[in-house]
Amino acid sequence: MSDTPSKSGAGSGQPSADADWPTVRDWRKTMRAKLVEQRIGISAEDRAARSSRISGVLGANLEPYSSKLIGFYWPFRGEYDPRSVLLSMQENGARLALPVIVERGQPLVFREWSPGSLMKQGVWNIPMPESGKPVSPDVLVVPLVGFDEQGYRLGYGGGFYDRTIAAMQTRPRTIGVGFELGRLTTIYPQPHDVPLEVIITER
Structure with missing residues (x-):
């Protein structure tokens, strides 16, 4: 777990530091596709080992919120699956x-969920929940495609989480959660991007 992700390479073909938004947007699209492909390609055995390490750290970070409302995500396209951690917390009083x-x-909009x-x-x-009143989570567990050393998140391009937060x-x-392969030097954050407070990977 890292409050400030450490530096690593973002791969070849990355934009210059002063690149304009269309250039950054195109780079993000290419990087997003590459990282999702790599993530989907993780073997079942390797995924289980990585996920186990993530789950231990995620559970520890969420423990202070054991009586609170936790917003999370339904896993998609090879994302880390947080449901076992969250269901365990729900059994102990979390919503x-x-x-x-x-x-x-x-x-x-967030709606309460239970099995x-x-x-x-x-x-x-x-x-997603079919019905229910909107609620305001005390903590959000956010999926990562990629992330950088400043805590900025590379998602799927819709801007939903940035806009929501x-x-x-x-x-x-x-709390951003994802696999270490998504670590980038920078995602070239723009004014609309919102950094996450904590990033958790298997590392």
């Missing part, structure tokens, strides 16, 4: 919430 995409270009909740297929066919009246604790 859980999943994000709902109401409209593109708008902040996410057995009615679900529907959302964007990218990711399950910026719009919240009370900012939640933000």
